[in-house]
Amino acid sequence: MLYPWQTPMWQDWLDQGCYLGQAYLLSGADGIGISEFAMAMAQGILCQSEGLDACQTCVQCHQFSHQTHPDFLSLALLGDKKEISVDQVRALNDQVYRTTHQGGYKVVLIERVEHLNRSAFNALLKTLEEPPANTVMILTSHQSQQLPATLISRCRQIRFSIPPANEVMAWLQQQLPQADTLLLKKALKLNWGLPLSAKTWVESKDFEWESAWQTDIKNLQQQRISVSQQVEKWKKWSKPEVVFDYFYLWTVNYIRAAIYGKKLPYDRNWLIFQKSVLQARQLWQQNVNKDLLLESVCLEWLQCQQTDYQPNRALQPSTIRGDQI
Template identity: 35%
Template sequence: MTIPVSQWHVNAWQQLQAGRRQQRLPHALLVSGEAGIGKAAFADRLAASLLCEQPREDGQACGTCPACQRLAAQTHPDRLRLEPEEPGKPIKVDMVRQLIQHLSLTGHYGGYRVVTVEPAEMMNTNAANAFLKTLEEPPASTLLILITASPARLPATIRSRCQPMRLTSPDPQTALAWLQQEAPDSAPQEAELALRLAAGAPRLAAHYLREGWLEVRQQLIEALIGCAHGRTDPLAAAATAQEALKLDRQLPIHWMYHWVADLIRLAYDENNIKNNDMTGELQALPTPVEYSALHHLLDKLQQARRLTETTINPQLLWEDLMIDWAGLFSARRV
């Protein structure tokens, strides 16, 4: 049986549908939760429910009425999205002004208008200030859905004017069953690994499998191992990492951060590391390593995750990280 994404958010769904029946829906929702748990899918289902001409008893859209057909074709004029022009870029004030102008007009079908803002924390300061005015004077019959994995990065003035709704991950069995349904060609151990790397977030795990991220991860750790043993030049290892960075601005740095953290954990408990599928590779690195140097590299990786959101040259960023990584082991190779 097909497992809908909304199955693990059923309590949140029922809460909103109860508010709808009582005509007490908020004008703005702040939907938060870890990346990859289905926040956007939840918002899409809610939008479809509100725009559907014949919703089912449980609030789900019928999928067949003219409004649902327009939604499926992405041509419904009352379904609006505010998002960056490119991943990682900010949502700018001009985009918010265009949205405000659109909302000042009467809706096309006399029902709800639904706006999603994702990722909401990517609104720059001017955009957030402009959007705040809409929250303070919301248009009639309009639901604004702000979607974010980092609600603390939103201004407090915006958070305070939205009804918070935090979504959670499904239980491991449900998540794995859904993932195997979404990626039937993946081996069970690959699905389990992807789900663990995604911290239990099934849609993020599906992205890892679909986009070949497990292979990219393996290539990156092999570059790091080669660099540690002196078989790979740090600049060549940086080139491998930079290719991965083109696919995702932060994920390669996120993984390297946890590999370095696992080197520290290995000194205390080898059964408590995040990348337990790579225990052997990590244990085979030249030792001993100064823990102060490992902690220093952790700090640099944490800073690098923030720098990826700026205009920094990724090649220089990775070359600096790889030179530091190689330096950890240069005096300990045999």
């Protein structure tokens, strides 16, 4: 399934015709449909029709849509694992070098390749250096800055940008015709303009957490609950990281009010805190101590309301390592 904002990139892909590379790296933010684009690429390569646009009617397309195509191999995180292991990559490599079942191309899809551990990266690089004939590897990543340069250099790059807000808004209104326009705008703002994330946010009623969050921070400010106790409550949410989005939106509204002359105090502190929230949101995607990250943001939120506020050094990556978990 492709999305409207992917049409230009899809046309660029189709224009390649039969001049396929051996490996592609699809990179961009999570929530804009990179996985769906990769699957469409894979199906088009395996399809019996000419060109790279799948016909949806041939035997190959039928097998692909039913997840039974013998020449389509995929690799991703297993269950609650944090890494893709070297054993997974080695098992994949064994299948890659076998003869294709149907005499055409073999397609390998590795999603979120940034989750490969070091040994797994090394095992994959060997395959990228000496790929078997008629094999196309498609890698996806939401954090390509973490990938080794040696891996990136062996792939053709397809980079995905966040689509224009008006285009996304039109799509959301089509997908969610019953949703209030203001709610959709808030969904886009809280989800950084990512269309699929915004749609999920509305459908899962994540907006209902905002009221709970507002109550929580009032309790924090009035010392009715400790920071550690509050963090334990947020950790029970299905997506605790939404806390950062609410803190961010809070600062946006506060700073806007200060700019328009409402004489709110300490507006410079909110600018500093906003930067810290953005950094924390980014760190959340990495192998960090989640408890410490949430606690640090809470403490900084309390501190930034003081005139002598200074940024919390606990938000530095060096102090919130994964090995502290």
